[in-house]
Amino acid sequence: MRFISESSQERIPCYRVLDDDGQPLANNFVQVSEDVAVRMYNNMVTLQIMDTIFYEVQRQGRISFYATTIGEEAINIASAAALTMDDVIFPQYREPGPLLWRGFTLQEIANQCFSNKYDNGKGRQMPIHYGSNKHNYFTVASTVATQIPHAVGAAYSIKMDKKDACSITYFGDGGSSEGDFHAALNFAAVMEAPVIFLCRNNGWAISTPTSDQFRSDGVVVKGQAYGVCSIRVDGNDALAIYSAVQAAREMAINEERPVLIEALTYRVGHHSTSDDSTKYRPTNEIEWWRLARDPVARFRKWIERNGWWNDMAESELRNSLRQELLHSIQVAENLEKPPIADIFNDVYDVPPSSLREQEQWVKDTVKNHPLDYPENISA
């Protein structure tokens, strides 16, 4: 009689390509062309600047809420770069990077955050809840981990359609505790669904460190429990993420199976603008990860060493991004809010008469009591 120990002797090793100085450790990675590498770097910087500025905009009281992705730029961009436009993305809420990669503009980001009339979400959701069919990126919902079984269902549909595509879903270390995670992995294995489960293990679920979240060796070991092949990757290494996601995609599609990737990283920012993480973790820990382990700087060193980037390009990029972003924000902030009709549309495919009556009642009320309503309620 022998009980299996609760953990194995050694932790699962972590796949890494670049060291902290941006030097390749070995030749065990997918080569990335200059075009792709520079585009990846540009997007990582865009994400970084976008987060920094929008965070400030929230602190200034101009938008109600924001959540940054600082520290996780490599996961966001490199994973998107390894996929095709046909692969369907089911995000949690800390993954605007794939949207940027696929062509969602800073203006569209700003429109959503300011919920103006050009928001393609029609002002229905809080900031950072982006979604775009055009970019094959399913609308962010605040519910934690619900997107994981959704991705499995979509992967099953993709398989039935016999498409050369997969679905990918992102979630955090905290999200892996939800029942949905377990049901989804279990099911995906049974259904043989072509889905990539990408866990951003960034060490924190708001104030809950991973030591209070689970007692297993991270999230990667849970894959085998469900019959899902898995890998642990250095989440701050863009090339490692790129290689792992590309390999996972091939396995998922060609072998019709799910794959779990645990990307180890650190949530440098607060959970959101409603959080002050210095209250539950040491400031010097945050600063160390922000500076010494910055995935953007690390990748920059690699592309510079290849002769694909330099200081001048850097300052040009950062300046032009800042300008573009500030302009987008200014435009977005001054646009009108969505019309009243958008309260009542899209509840059903065809609005029922009861909703049309309510809409008319609201419009009449606003018209008859104009002094009771602000000017930006337009019928």
Added chain:
Amino acid sequence: MLRAIRHKSIHPAFCAFRAFSSAAKEMTVRDALNSALDEEMSADPKVFLMGEEVGEYQGAYKITKGLLDKYGPERVLDTPITEAGFAGIGVGAAYYGLRPVVEFMTFNFSMQAIDHIINSAAKSYYMSAGQISVPIVFRGPNGAAAGVGAQHSQCYAAWFAACPGLKVLTPYSSEDARGLLKAAIRDPDPVVFLENELLYGELFPVSAEVLDSSFCLPIGKAKIEREGKDVTITAYSKMVGYALKAADILAKEGISAEVINLRSIRPLDRSTINASVRKTNRLVTVEESFPQHGVGAEICTSVVEESFGYLDAPVERIAGADVPMPYAANLERMAVPQVEDIVRAAKRTCHRSVPLAATA
């Protein structure tokens, strides 16, 4: 139980059908549901079924009998035991463009999945500003069966019907079962389809055109099962049968009851209900579920809002006892409405317990 169904009028809404006045054949509700699923799966390759025991076992209540053999394991999926999981997976498949029909062994188990039904299905079209539509059907037995205790007997009509974005249907007869299930599967919005275990084995007459594969009923229209002029009785699911029996008893005592089979809890057919109350001036609402915040309360409010001046008596609400369902047969009988409760309520609205001559 044989019953001649007289259609009141033609409803042009979604799909065209003509009213027939004599029954050609009989069909159980179980067969009605099975044939509806079969026909919709045959017509549209995107329709597929998921649930516990729906495949190899032929369905916990045999509703999906024969479908695994006919359509194969890709379209009839036996799922592991995780309502939250397979509801979420069904929603994901619907997001991408398939049309899943997800079975809950009973809707009591849907509570495990309610986050996906409400937050992932009902609200997604709205929250995504029309980008994500969810053409999914959640179906299964709802409400009390017989001797299954508190955790297998609750009715969820009021809970789901409270949510914008969902449609909630409650078939009674085989015609309802066929027509409403087909409509639900074809509908682009998420639909909660509440069946009743005790009705599965009941036989109802079905006309030739109910049997036609193109048959479907409009969502949001109630049916006047029996016309009357003294009191309106609204009911859904199994209680429609009880209301009809009560109407027979009342007729012998000179009270002419109009029985409305709601068919659709959301959207609720307020205009049919109000038109009836304006005619009869009295209302009894009947439901098997808990009384507080229930369907009867909503109907009463609708009538008070729209037809207050027409009421000659307070609205009577007949519902189940406000307790978790007990098991012992005698206790269970007292915890759900019986025909005599409906009869007495109708008489109370007529303010007398002796035969009443019909008033103009």
